[in-house]
Amino acid sequence: MIGIYAALMISFLLVVLLLCVWRGKAQAAQQLPPKSELTPREEGGEPEACPPEIVSRIFSGDDWHFVEGVRSSLVKKLFCRERKAVALIWVQETSAGIRRVMREHLESARRSHDLEIASEAKIFLQYAQLQFACGVLFACIELVGPQRLRGFAIYTDALARRIADAQLTLRAVSVHHEIHGADSP
Amino acid sequence: MLNQFIWWGGIVLEVLLLIRGIRGKLAFQYPVFYAYISFVLLQSLLRLATYHWNSPAYSYVYWVTEFLGVAIGCAVVFEIYRVGLSAYPGTARVARNLLFFVFVMAIAKTFVDVSNDPRWRPAATTMDLERILRIEQAFAIVALIALFLVYSIPFGRNLRGILLGYGMFIAMSVIWLTFGASSGDTFRHYWSYVQPPSYFMTLGVWVAHLWSYRASPEPKTTVLLEQQYQRVAAATTRRLQDARGYLGRAVRP
Numbered sequence: 001m002i003g004i005y006a007a008l009m010i011s012f013l014l015v016v017l018l019l020c021v022w023r024g025k026a027q028a029a030q031q032l033p034p035k036s037e038l039t040p041r042e043e044g045g046e047p048e049a050c051p052p053e054i055v056s057r058i059f060s061g062d063d064w065h066f067v068e069g070v071r072s073s074l075v076k077k078l079f080c081r082e083r084k085a086v087a088l089i090w091v092q093e094t095s096a097g098i099r100r101v102m103r104e105h106l107e108s109a110r111r112s113h114d115l116e117i118a119s120e121a122k123i124f125l126q127y128a129q130l131q132f133a134c135g136v137l138f139a140c141i142e143l144v145g146p147q148r149l150r151g152f153a154i155y156t157d158a159l160a161r162r163i164a165d166a167q168l169t170l171r172a173v174s175v176h177h178e179i180h181g182a183d184s185p
Numbered sequence: 186m187l188n189q190f191i192w193w194g195g196i197v198l199e200v201l202l203l204i205r206g207i208r209g210k211l212a213f214q215y216p217v218f219y220a221y222i223s224f225v226l227l228q229s230l231l232r233l234a235t236y237h238w239n240s241p242a243y244s245y246v247y248w249v250t251e252f253l254g255v256a257i258g259c260a261v262v263f264e265i266y267r268v269g270l271s272a273y274p275g276t277a278r279v280a281r282n283l284l285f286f287v288f289v290m291a292i293a294k295t296f297v298d299v300s301n302d303p304r305w306r307p308a309a310t311t312m313d314l315e316r317i318l319r320i321e322q323a324f325a326i327v328a329l330i331a332l333f334l335v336y337s338i339p340f341g342r343n344l345r346g347i348l349l350g351y352g353m354f355i356a357m358s359v360i361w362l363t364f365g366a367s368s369g370d371t372f373r374h375y376w377s378y379v380q381p382p383s384y385f386m387t388l389g390v391w392v393a394h395l396w397s398y399r400a401s402p403e404p405k406t407t408v409l410l411e412q413q414y415q416r417v418a419a420a421t422t423r424r425l426q427d428a429r430g431y432l433g434r435a436v437r438p
Contacts, residue, residue, distance in 0.1 A: 007316070007363040010323045011356045017330040018352045021345060055435045090435075098428050103337070105421035110336040112414035115275030117282060119418045126425045133432055 058087050064147040080145055087146035088138060095134040102127045191381040192229075198388040199226040202395060209398045211343060217264040218347055221257045222391075228254060248311055255318045259288075261351055262325050269333060269344055272403065275414065276336045283328045291321035316362035323355050341401030346394020350387045357383050 057063070067079045105123060109115055140149055202222055206212040212219040228250040235246045266284060270277035294317065330348070333340065340348065361380065364372050 004363055004367075007320055007359050010320060010327065011359045011363075014323050014327050014330075014352055014356045014359075017327055017334070018349055018356070020334060021330060021340070021352075022349055055431075059435050094428070094432060098425070101421060101424045101428065105417065106336050108417040109414060110273045110276045110338065112275040112417060114414045115278055116414060116418070117279055119414070120279070123418060123421055123425070126422065126429075130425060130428055130432070133429075137432070137435075 055090060058083065058090060059146050059150050061147050061150065080147075083146050084141060087141045087149075091134055091138045091141065095131060095138075098127065098130050098134070188377075188381055191385050195381075195385055195388055196226065196229060198385070198392055199229075202388065202392055205392070205396055209396070211395055211398050214398065215264060215268065215343070215347065217257070217260045221254075221261050224254065224257055251315060255315060255322075258322055258351070258355075259318070259325075261347070262322055262329070265326075265344065265348055265351075266329055268401070269329070269338060269340065269348075272401075273336065273338060276332060276338060280329060280332050283332070284325050287321055287325045287328060291317060291324075312362060312365070316359070319355060319358045319362055323359050326352050326355060339402040342399040343395055344401060346391055349394070350390040353390065354384065354387045357387075 063083070064079070067076055070076075102123075109120065137149075199222055203212075203219065203226070206215075206219045206222070231250065232243070232246060235243050263284070266277070266280050270280055298313075298317075326348070330352070332338070357380065361376060365376065
C-alpha cells in the first residue's frame with residue numbers, strides 16, 4: 001500500500017501547487033515578451049551579458065596584485081567589496097540569461113506538434129546543471145572572492161587530478177592483489 | 186445544527202452551480218465536470234433517502250456511489266487536461282503520456298497489492314482501493330499543474346476554478362482516507378468539524394469561478410505553430426552549451 005508519508009507528501013505538494021495557481025503564478029507567467037523577441041537566436045552566446053575579456057578581468061588576480069602594491073587596507077577593502085559585487089551581478093545576469101533561454105525554449109516547444117519527451121528531459125537536465133553551476137559559482141564568490149576563485153579552481157583541479165591518480169593506483173594495487181590472491185592456494 | 190446548515194447549504198450551492206452552468210452555457214464547455222456535479226447532487230439525495238427509508242441498504246448505496254464518484258472524478262481530470270491543453274499539442278502529448286503512466290502505475294500497484302495480500306477481502310479493502318485511486322488522482326493533478334506552470338500555459342478563470350476546487354477536494358480526501366481508517370476516534374471527531382466546511386469551501390470556489398463563462402486566454406503567439414521541434418531543441422541546446430562555455434571561461438584554470 002502507498003505509505004502514510006507518501007500520501008501526506010502528495011497532499012502537501014498538491015496544496016502548495018494549488019496555492020501557486022490561486023495566487024495567479026500561471027497568469028503572471030503568461031506575460032511573456034512578444035513573439036518577435038522570443039524567436040530563438042541562431043547565433044549563440046545570448047546569455048553573454050558582457051564581453052568575455054571583461055569577465056576574465058573580473059576574475060583575474062592582476063588588478064588585485066596592483067591594489068596590493070598600493071599598501072592601503074582601505075583601498076584593498078573597497079576593491080574587494082566592489083569586485084565581489086560586480087562578480088555576483090555577473091553571475092546573476094548569466095543565470096537570468098540562461099533562464100531566459102529556457103523560457104523561450106518552453107514558449108516555442110509547448111506549441112510544437114512533435115515535441116519529444118526525451119529531448120525535453122535532456123534540455124532540462126542541461127539547464128539544471130547550468131543553474132547549479134551558477135549557484136556554486138555564486139557561493140564560491142561569496143566565500144573566497146572573485147580574485148581567489150581562479151586559484152581555488154586551480155587548487156580544485158589539482159586536487160581532482162590527485163584523487164584520480166590515487167584511484168588509479170588503488171585500482172592497480174587491488175588488481176595486483178587479486179591476481180596474486182588467485183595464484184596463492 | 187451547523188452541520189445541517191452546511192449540508193443543505195452544499196445542496197443549494199450544487200443546484201446554483203448547475204443553474205449557472207446551464208444558463209451561462211458553461212455546461213457545454215465542461216460537460217464532464219457538470220455531469221460530476223449532477224452526480225454529486227443526486228448522490229447526496231439518494232444517500233439521504235436510503236438512510237431514512239432503507240437504512241440496511243445504506244452501506245451498499247454509499248460504496249457504489251462513492252466508486253462511481255471516483256470514476257467520474259478521473260474523467261474530470263482528463264477534461265481539465267483536454268480543455269487546458271487544447272491549444273498546445275506538444276504539451277498535451279507530454280501530459281497524455283504522463284497521465285497514462287500515472288494511471289497504469291495505479292492499476293499495476295493495486296493489482297500487485299491485491300495479489301500479494303492473502304487476507305484480501307473486498308469489504309476490508311474498499312477504503313484502501315478508494316485511497317489509492319484518490320492518491321493517483323492527486324498525482325495526476327500535481328503532474329498537470331506542474332506542466333501548466335513549467336510551460337506557462339495560461340488558465341482561464343473557469344478552468345482555474347475547476348482545478349482549484351477539485352484539487353482541494355482531492356487533497357482533503359487523501360488525508361481523510363489515509364488517517365480515517367488507521368487513526369482512532371479522536372481524529373474522526375475532529376475531522377467531522379473540518380470536512381463539511383472544506384467541502385462547502387470547494388463549492389464556494391466553484392460557484393465564484395464558474396458564475397459566468399470566460400474564454401480561456403488564447404496563446405499570444407501563432408507563428409511558431411508549424412515550427413519543427415527538432416530545430417527549436419537544437420537551437421536551445423546550442424545556446425545552453427554556449428552559456429556553459431561562457432561560464433567556464435571565467436574561472437577556467
